[in-house]
Amino acid sequence: MVKVGIFGATGYTGVELIRILSKHEKVEIKYLSSQSYNTKAISDVYSSLIGFCDKVLEEVDFQKAMSECDVIFTALPSGHASKIAREAVKKGVKVIDLGADFRFDDYSVYKEWYSGDYEDYGDIKRVYGIPEIYRDDIKEAQVVGNPGCYPTSVILGLMPLLKNGIIEGNIIVDSKSGVSGAGHNPSYNNMYAECNENIKAYNVAKHRHIPEMEQELSKIFGEKVSVVFTPHLAPMTRGILSTMYCKLKKDMDVNTVYNIYTDFYKNEYFVKVLKPGNYPATKNVYGSNFCHIGFEVDKHTNTLIVMSAIDNLVKGASGQAVQNMNIMFGIEENTALDIVPIYP
Numbered sequence: 189m190v191k192v193g194i195f196g197a198t199g200y201t202g203v204e205l206i207r208i209l210s211k212h213e214k215v216e217i218k219y220l221s222s223q224s225y226n227t228k229a230i231s232d233v234y235s236s237l238i239g240f241c242d243k244v245l246e247e248v249d250f251q252k253a254m255s256e257c258d259v260i261f262t263a264l265p266s267g268h269a270s271k272i273a274r275e276a277v278k279k280g281v282k283v284i285d286l287g288a289d290f291r292f293d294d295y296s297v298y299k300e301w302y303s304g305d306y307e308d309y310g311d312i313k314r315v316y317g318i319p320e321i322y323r324d325d326i327k328e329a330q331v332v333g334n335p336g337c338y339p340t341s342v343i344l345g346l347m348p349l350l351k352n353g354i355i356e357g358n359i360i361v362d363s364k365s366g367v368s369g370a371g372h373n374p375s376y377n378n379m380y381a382e383c384n385e386n387i388k389a390y391n392v393a394k395h396r397h398i399p400e401m402e403q404e405l406s407k408i409f410g411e412k413v414s415v416v417f418t419p420h421l422a423p424m425t426r427g428i429l430s431t432m433y434c435k436l437k438k439d440m441d442v443n444t445v446y447n448i449y450t451d452f453y454k455n456e457y458f459v460k461v462l463k464p465g466n467y468p469a470t471k472n473v474y475g476s477n478f479c480h481i482g483f484e485v486d487k488h489t490n491t492l493i494v495m496s497a498i499d500n501l502v503k504g505a506s507g508q509a510v511q512n513m514n515i516m517f518g519i520e521e522n523t524a525l526d527i528v529p530i531y532p
C-alpha cells in the first residue's frame with residue numbers, strides 16, 4: 189500500500205483528493221493536515237466523506253508526515269511546497285504539489301508572477317505533471333509540479349495542432365471557470381450575489397497561468413508560442429471551458445482535424461475527442477478526470493476554433509495529481525479515476 193499524506197486537506201482540492209483516494213485500492217491515507225480544524229475528523233468538516241474517510245485532521249507537521257508517508261500532496265497556496273521538497277527528496281518521500289512552486293523550468297518566472305515567500309528549489313529534479321506529455325519522466329520523478337487548471341485545458345486542447353505544426357504560434361484563449369477554482373476561502377468576488385446570474389472577466393491579459401501555458405506550448409511547438417488569455421468566472425461550481433482561436437497555416441477541413449486529434453490521443457484514456465459537430469460542455473466531464481475536446485473550422489477567416497472542457501478540481505487538479513501518483517508508483521494509471529461523469 190502507498191502511504192499518503194495531504195497538506196491542506198480541508199481545501200477544495202484537498203477534499204477532492206480524499207474523495208478519490210478513499211476509493212483507491214492501493215492507498216492508505218495516513219496523514220491529513222489542517223491549521224483551522226485539527227483534532228476534528230475530516231468527515232465532521234465535510235459530511236460527504238462520512239464512512240469513506242473519518243480520519244482526524246492533524247496540525248501541520250512536515251517531519252511527522254515525512255516519517256509516516258511515501259508521498260505527500262501539497263494542496264496548499266503556492267509557496268509552501270518548495271520549502272519542504274528538498275528534505276522530502278533526501279528522505280525518499282515523493283512530493284506532488286498542486287500549487288505553482290514546481291511548474292516552471294526557470295524559477296525566475298515563478299518569482300515574477302507569484303507573490304510571497306518562496307524558496308529556490310535549485311537542483312531538485314522536478315517534472316511538470318501532465319502525463320499526456322511527460323509520462324516517462326513522471327515515472328522517475330521525486331517531485332511533480334501539478335499543472336494549473338486553465339493550462340491543463342489549454343495544453344491538452346492545442347497539443348496535437350502544435351506538435352503537427354499546422355497552426356501559427358499566436359493563439360487567443362478565452363476560458364470560463366466555475367467558482368470552486370478560487371478555493372474555499374471567502375472573498376468579495378466569490379460571494380453568491382456577485383457570481384450568481386453573472387459572468388465576468390478577471391485578470392485580463394495578466395493572469396499568472398499565461399507563462400505556464402507559454403512555457404509548455406512553446407516546448408511542444410519548438411518555437412515561441414504567445415497566448416492572449418482572458419479568464420472568466422462563470423456561475424457554476426465546477427468546470428472549465430476553454431475556447432482557443434488558432435490561425436491555420438493552410439486550408440484544412442474539420443474531418444482532417446478530427447483525424448489528427450484522434451490519432452494523437454488514441455492511447456490516452458482521459459482525453460476524449462468529440463466527433464465533428466459535437467462541442468464540449470463542462471457538464472459532460474463533471475466530477476471526472478476526462479478532458480473533452482471539440483473543434484470547428486471557420487473557413488471565412490481560416491481560423492480553427494478548439495474547445496476543451498475539464499472539471500477544474502479533477503483533471504484540473506486532484507484527479508491529475510492522483511494520475512501522477514499512480515504513474516510514480518507503477519500503479520495502473522486510471523486506478524480510482526475511472527469515474528463516469530455525473531449528468532445532468
Ligand SMILES: NC(=O)C1=CN([C@@H]2O[C@H](COP(=O)(O)OP(=O)(O)OC[C@H]3O[C@@H](n4cnc5c(N)ncnc54)[C@H](OP(=O)(O)O)[C@@H]3O)[C@@H](O)[C@H]2O)C=CC1
Binds near residue numbers: 198200369373
Ligand atoms: N481550486 C482549484 O480548482 C485549483 C487549485 N489549484 C491550486 O491548489 C492549491 C490548493 O487550492 P484549493 O484547494 O482550491 O485552495 P483552498 O483555499 O480551498 O484550500 C487551501 C487549504 O490550505 C490550508 N492553508 C491555507 N494557508 C495555509 C498555510 N499558510 N499553511 C498551511 N495550510 C494552509 C487551508 O486549510 P486549513 O485552514 O484547514 O489549514 C486551506 O483550506 C492552490 O495552490 C491552488 O492554486 C490548482 C488547480 C486547480
Ligand SMILES: CC(=O)N[C@@H](CCC(=O)OP(=O)(O)O)C(=O)O
Binds near residue numbers: 266288366419421
Ligand atoms: C476561478 C479562479 O479564481 N481560478 C483560479 C485558478 C487557481 C489556480 O489554479 O491557480 P494556481 O496557479 O495558484 O494553481 C485563479 O484564476 O486564480
